[in-house]
Amino acid sequence: MKHEVTERAGTTVVAFAGDVDLQNSPQARKVLLEAVAGEHPVLVDLSGVDYIDSSGVASLVEALQTARKRDLGFALVAVSESALRVFQLAHLDKVFTIHGTLDDAFADNR
Amino acid sequence: MTGQSNAMDSFADGEERITDHLELLATMGRDFAASLDIDKTLARAVARITGHLDAAGGALFLLDEAGETLRCHACCGATEITGMTLAADAGIVGRCVQNNVGEVVHDTTDDPGFNPGVDAQTGYTTRSILCAPMSVQDQRIGAIELINKRSGDALFTDDDLHVLQTLASSAALAILNARMAEALVEQERVRRELELAAEIQRSLLPEPGDDSFPVHGVNVPARTVSGDFYDFFALADGRICFNLGDVSGKGMNAALLMAKTASLYRCLGKTVPEPGRLLAVLNDEIAETATRGMFVTMVAGVYDPATGSVRLANAGHEPPLFHGRDDTFTAVPAGAPPLGISPSPVPGVPLPENELNLDGGALYVFTDGVTEGFVDGGDTLEVGGLKALIREHGSATIPVRLAAVIDRITRGDTTLRDDLTILAIDDGREAENRPVGNETSSEDGGEVLLALTVPAQAGRLKQVRGAVAEAMSRCPCDAQTARDLVLAVDEACQNVIRHAYRDEAQGEIVLEIRCEPGRLIFRIRDFAPPIDTGRVRPRDLDDVRPGGLGTHLIREVMDEVAYSAPPGGGNLLRMVKRMP
Numbered sequence: 001m002k003h004e005v006t007e008r009a010g011t012t013v014v015a016f017a018g019d020v021d022l023q024n025s026p027q028a029r030k031v032l033l034e035a036v037a038g039e040h041p042v043l044v045d046l047s048g049v050d051y052i053d054s055s056g057v058a059s060l061v062e063a064l065q066t067a068r069k070r071d072l073g074f075a076l077v078a079v080s081e082s083a084l085r086v087f088q089l090a091h092l093d094k095v096f097t098i099h100g101t102l103d104d105a106f107a108d109n110r
Numbered sequence: 111m112t113g114q115s116n117a118m119d120s121f122a123d124g125e126e127r128i129t130d131h132l133e134l135l136a137t138m139g140r141d142f143a144a145s146l147d148i149d150k151t152l153a154r155a156v157a158r159i160t161g162h163l164d165a166a167g168g169a170l171f172l173l174d175e176a177g178e179t180l181r182c183h184a185c186c187g188a189t190e191i192t193g194m195t196l197a198a199d200a201g202i203v204g205r206c207v208q209n210n211v212g213e214v215v216h217d218t219t220d221d222p223g224f225n226p227g228v229d230a231q232t233g234y235t236t237r238s239i240l241c242a243p244m245s246v247q248d249q250r251i252g253a254i255e256l257i258n259k260r261s262g263d264a265l266f267t268d269d270d271l272h273v274l275q276t277l278a279s280s281a282a283l284a285i286l287n288a289r290m291a292e293a294l295v296e297q298e299r300v301r302r303e304l305e306l307a308a309e310i311q312r313s314l315l316p317e318p319g320d321d322s323f324p325v326h327g328v329n330v331p332a333r334t335v336s337g338d339f340y341d342f343f344a345l346a347d348g349r350i351c352f353n354l355g356d357v358s359g360k361g362m363n364a365a366l367l368m369a370k371t372a373s374l375y376r377c378l379g380k381t382v383p384e385p386g387r388l389l390a391v392l393n394d395e396i397a398e399t400a401t402r403g404m405f406v407t408m409v410a411g412v413y414d415p416a417t418g419s420v421r422l423a424n425a426g427h428e429p430p431l432f433h434g435r436d437d438t439f440t441a442v443p444a445g446a447p448p449l450g451i452s453p454s455p456v457p458g459v460p461l462p463e464n465e466l467n468l469d470g471g472a473l474y475v476f477t478d479g480v481t482e483g484f485v486d487g488g489d490t491l492e493v494g495g496l497k498a499l500i501r502e503h504g505s506a507t508i509p510v511r512l513a514a515v516i517d518r519i520t521r522g523d524t525t526l527r528d529d530l531t532i533l534a535i536d537d538g539r540e541a542e543n544r545p546v547g548n549e550t551s552s553e554d555g556g557e558v559l560l561a562l563t564v565p566a567q568a569g570r571l572k573q574v575r576g577a578v579a580e581a582m583s584r585c586p587c588d589a590q591t592a593r594d595l596v597l598a599v600d601e602a603c604q605n606v607i608r609h610a611y612r613d614e615a616q617g618e619i620v621l622e623i624r625c626e627p628g629r630l631i632f633r634i635r636d637f638a639p640p641i642d643t644g645r646v647r648p649r650d651l652d653d654v655r656p657g658g659l660g661t662h663l664i665r666e667v668m669d670e671v672a673y674s675a676p677p678g679g680g681n682l683l684r685m686v687k688r689m690p
Contacts, residue, residue: 019572021568021571021572021575021600022568022571022600022604022607022608023568023569023571023572051575053597053600053601053604053660054601054604054659054660054662054663055604055660057659058659061456061459064456065456065459068456082593085590085593085594086597086663089594089597089663089666089667090659090662090663090666091384091387091460092459094457095456095457095459
């Protein structure tokens, strides 16, 4: 798993790529919690994520809950079909705001 | 002589009048007793009194409930003032009611208390007034007022006042009786409505199954209606959904919220057979509309008679008691606050769930009315008393066991302090019918698609996923199902790494996938110390360890999930996916 954190138009964009599984989720969790500890809304770009498991989903839930508590925006972007399936199985697909692309996400927030 | 004769005349006359008074009193009494319509009877009484005392007019005033207004309920003679209202202290009649003393006013122009307003309205001239209050003990009801004596010197006498006072007392009593009768009728109406409400409430409780059905419940309301409820029903796949709840407070408002919550459960329970998610939906629904800080504590669960497993979510309710086959008791504590207190911070996130395997034991869910109910001697039953009763009647059928608990409390607590509700899920009979052999490898036949032994390390999971995906490509299942199965096996291996081997990165996982006609069988074996599958295993989304959510994902994907202790030690997880 790789990750990249960038700033765009006052928003923190966290992009993951590869598999977010038990081996990598502690790292993903750390990155996500750092992002939602900041002052900007957070977009999580999952376009490069082929596989995510319960530990990855749990990290995203924890980040979402932290963001809500701090009144920060938190949304997912470009969730692949296979990753979306895991959210559906966990009944968490309605819990997250999910945008099709990064550009959509910025357009929706305007 | 003449004087004496006059006196005699006067005496005879007086005697005759007294007889007349008694006659009138008796007539009025009969009239009141036989009357169904108090207003008509009062009008007749006023006419009789007015005629009897030879006044030009008479009126009966009643004080309203607040004691602020006098209203003319009946009148006769000189003027028609029925319906007229006066301040409670206005005029002679007001003074008479306030002081609760009868009055004779010979000349109204001499009396500063006289209210000329009425004459101004009617155009009539009131010269003299006779007024007697109607009261029973200290309760003021109103007054009867007569105006303008017609005979003799046109002046009312003290005798007239005595007569009027007697008649007024009789009328007062009749009015009070009529009011009490009315209140009784109203009370009866409310009681009947409560009984109808109770009947509807009882209809919300499930029909009792026969003795062999594993789930039974009892509800005894403390009052006519109850704030407690329970329900259970079987799903098409044989699993049984059950719930038990307790609405804060007692009485009608609690009963209405109970009806709402029970109906929501009935309605949603069949489509949302995951207790944690169901309670989250109920919470948001109740929090949105609940008033006056009312809330609901509730336990919801799903029991699978085929495996003995129970999934349970507890929103602020008394911990259910699990009575194991080894005669130990385990309390399953609440994992979330009561429903309706506040909407979930993140809507849609399920409440935490507990999972346990009854393995021939029984689970008891109950309200605090049971543990706080008085038993003989004035003590409360408490959890200890409940355990003792369950032990004492352990060999009886579930309905008999529950009846014993209820009987113990209803016998000691003559007026129940709180509603009593208890629900039991008994796995005893089901466990006897359950095949015990499904953990032995010989049972599973078919073609071996994959046999893989890997070190129990997170870094090896990618390899496992690749191997499972490759094996799935060799069996007739679609791409989506294949991905789901890869996820389920990954999650199962994670559980082994995290919970069986406790992240110690030593030990192995043995994975075997077989393909039988119509189903795929996954067997995941480890060699760690046995995990107690009967033990309560929490699933909490706030707790971000993967185990709980992973188990949930496994169950979403697989059709059968069972843990066992294989010969030679370790743990064996057997999962079955049915194929079309």
